Amino acid sequence: KRVLVVGGSGYLGQHLLSRSHPGAGGNGVYVDVAFTHHRRAAPRALAQRAPSVRAFCADLRSSDGLEAVSASFGQ
Template structure:
Protein backbone atom coordinates (compact mmCIF):
# COMPACT_ATOMS: atom_id res chain seq x y z
CA UNK A 1 0.00 0.00 0.00
CA UNK A 2 1.32 3.46 -0.85
CA UNK A 3 1.88 6.16 1.73
CA UNK A 4 -0.96 8.57 2.29
CA UNK A 5 -0.47 12.22 1.39
CA UNK A 6 -1.92 14.95 3.56
CA UNK A 7 -2.13 18.63 2.61
CA UNK A 8 -3.07 21.03 5.40
CA UNK A 9 -4.34 24.39 4.20
CA UNK A 10 -3.40 27.21 6.56
CA UNK A 11 -0.69 25.37 8.46
CA UNK A 12 0.33 28.52 10.32
CA UNK A 13 -3.17 29.30 11.59
CA UNK A 14 -4.52 28.28 14.96
CA UNK A 15 -6.29 25.16 13.73
CA UNK A 16 -3.61 24.28 11.19
CA UNK A 17 -0.87 24.27 13.81
CA UNK A 18 -2.94 21.94 16.00
CA UNK A 19 -3.54 19.60 13.06
CA UNK A 20 0.21 19.57 12.31
CA UNK A 21 0.89 18.83 15.99
CA UNK A 22 -1.57 15.93 15.86
CA UNK A 23 0.19 14.44 12.86
CA UNK A 24 3.56 14.81 14.59
CA UNK A 25 2.24 12.67 17.45
CA UNK A 26 1.12 9.80 15.20
CA UNK A 27 3.93 9.97 12.63
CA UNK A 28 5.81 6.95 14.01
CA UNK A 29 2.83 4.59 13.94
CA UNK A 30 1.11 5.98 10.84
CA UNK A 31 3.71 7.53 8.53
CA UNK A 32 2.47 9.82 5.77
CA UNK A 33 3.76 12.45 3.37
CA UNK A 34 2.80 15.80 4.79
CA UNK A 35 2.60 19.27 3.25
CA UNK A 36 1.06 22.51 4.41
CA UNK A 37 0.33 25.94 3.07
CA UNK A 38 1.30 29.21 4.68
CA UNK A 39 0.94 32.79 3.65
CA UNK A 40 2.94 35.02 5.98
CA UNK A 41 5.38 32.81 7.85
CA UNK A 42 6.07 29.10 8.38
CA UNK A 43 5.20 27.37 11.68
CA UNK A 44 7.71 27.18 14.53
CA UNK A 45 10.94 25.36 13.70
CA UNK A 46 10.35 22.81 16.48
CA UNK A 47 7.17 21.68 14.76
CA UNK A 48 8.92 21.45 11.40
CA UNK A 49 11.65 19.33 12.99
CA UNK A 50 9.03 16.77 14.09
CA UNK A 51 8.66 15.70 10.45
CA UNK A 52 11.58 14.40 8.41
CA UNK A 53 10.15 15.57 5.10
CA UNK A 54 7.37 18.11 5.66
CA UNK A 55 6.87 20.34 2.63
CA UNK A 56 5.83 23.95 3.23
CA UNK A 57 4.21 25.86 0.36
CA UNK A 58 3.69 29.59 0.26
CA UNK A 59 0.17 30.14 -1.08
CA UNK A 60 -2.11 33.14 -1.39
CA UNK A 61 -5.62 31.73 -0.99
CA UNK A 62 -7.23 34.88 -2.42
CA UNK A 63 -5.37 34.87 -5.73
CA UNK A 64 -4.46 31.18 -5.89
CA UNK A 65 -0.76 31.96 -6.38
CA UNK A 66 1.27 28.97 -5.25
CA UNK A 67 -1.22 26.17 -5.85
CA UNK A 68 0.52 25.18 -9.06
CA UNK A 69 3.70 24.41 -7.09
CA UNK A 70 1.72 22.07 -4.85
CA UNK A 71 0.34 20.10 -7.79
CA UNK A 72 3.78 19.79 -9.40
CA UNK A 73 5.77 18.91 -6.28
CA UNK A 74 3.23 17.18 -4.03
CA UNK A 75 0.29 16.22 -6.24
CA UNK A 76 -0.69 12.71 -7.25
CA UNK A 77 2.18 10.57 -8.46
Protein backbone atom coordinates in the same frame (compact mmCIF):
# COMPACT_ATOMS: atom_id res chain seq x y z
CA LYS B 1 -1.15 8.66 1.63
CA ARG B 2 -0.67 12.40 1.44
CA VAL B 3 -2.20 14.97 3.74
CA LEU B 4 -2.21 18.68 2.90
CA VAL B 5 -3.24 21.02 5.71
CA VAL B 6 -4.45 24.19 4.01
CA GLY B 7 -3.78 27.15 6.27
CA GLY B 8 -1.29 25.24 8.37
CA SER B 9 0.05 28.37 10.03
CA GLY B 10 -3.39 29.28 11.40
CA TYR B 11 -4.73 28.31 14.81
CA LEU B 12 -6.42 25.05 13.79
CA GLY B 13 -3.77 24.15 11.24
CA GLN B 14 -0.98 24.42 13.80
CA HIS B 15 -2.82 22.09 16.17
CA LEU B 16 -3.41 19.56 13.40
CA LEU B 17 0.23 19.67 12.34
CA SER B 18 1.55 19.34 15.88
CA ARG B 19 -0.20 15.95 16.02
CA SER B 20 0.56 14.88 12.45
CA HIS B 21 3.98 13.44 11.88
CA PRO B 22 5.13 12.00 8.57
CA GLY B 23 5.94 8.33 8.63
CA ALA B 24 4.05 5.22 9.46
CA GLY B 25 0.37 5.82 9.93
CA GLY B 26 -2.20 3.31 11.06
CA ASN B 27 -2.14 -0.12 9.42
CA GLY B 28 1.42 0.41 8.15
CA VAL B 29 0.40 3.11 5.66
CA TYR B 30 3.07 5.76 5.03
CA VAL B 31 1.75 9.29 5.50
CA ASP B 32 3.38 12.30 3.82
CA VAL B 33 2.33 15.63 5.38
CA ALA B 34 2.55 19.18 4.00
CA PHE B 35 0.91 22.52 4.76
CA THR B 36 0.31 25.89 3.18
CA HIS B 37 1.05 29.27 4.72
CA HIS B 38 0.83 32.86 3.53
CA ARG B 39 4.03 34.39 4.85
CA ARG B 40 7.43 34.87 3.25
CA ALA B 41 8.77 32.00 5.35
CA ALA B 42 7.05 29.23 7.24
CA PRO B 43 6.48 30.06 10.92
CA ARG B 44 9.70 29.18 12.75
CA ALA B 45 8.01 27.53 15.73
CA LEU B 46 5.95 25.33 13.44
CA ALA B 47 8.98 24.38 11.35
CA GLN B 48 10.88 23.42 14.51
CA ARG B 49 8.03 21.28 15.90
CA ALA B 50 7.57 19.41 12.63
CA PRO B 51 10.85 19.61 10.69
CA SER B 52 9.99 16.85 8.20
CA VAL B 53 6.64 18.39 7.21
CA ARG B 54 6.85 20.26 3.90
CA ALA B 55 5.73 23.88 3.78
CA PHE B 56 4.37 25.71 0.75
CA CYS B 57 3.76 29.45 0.52
CA ALA B 58 0.38 29.88 -1.18
CA ASP B 59 -2.31 32.54 -1.37
CA LEU B 60 -5.72 30.90 -1.60
CA ARG B 61 -7.42 34.14 -2.63
CA SER B 62 -5.29 34.67 -5.74
CA SER B 63 -4.10 31.06 -6.18
CA ASP B 64 -0.46 32.19 -6.18
CA GLY B 65 1.72 29.26 -5.22
CA LEU B 66 -0.89 26.55 -5.70
CA GLU B 67 0.81 25.30 -8.87
CA ALA B 68 3.95 24.54 -6.83
CA VAL B 69 1.87 22.57 -4.33
CA SER B 70 0.23 20.59 -7.11
CA ALA B 71 3.47 19.96 -9.01
CA SER B 72 5.53 18.94 -6.00
CA PHE B 73 3.04 17.37 -3.61
CA GLY B 74 0.01 16.52 -5.69
CA GLN B 75 1.57 13.98 -8.04
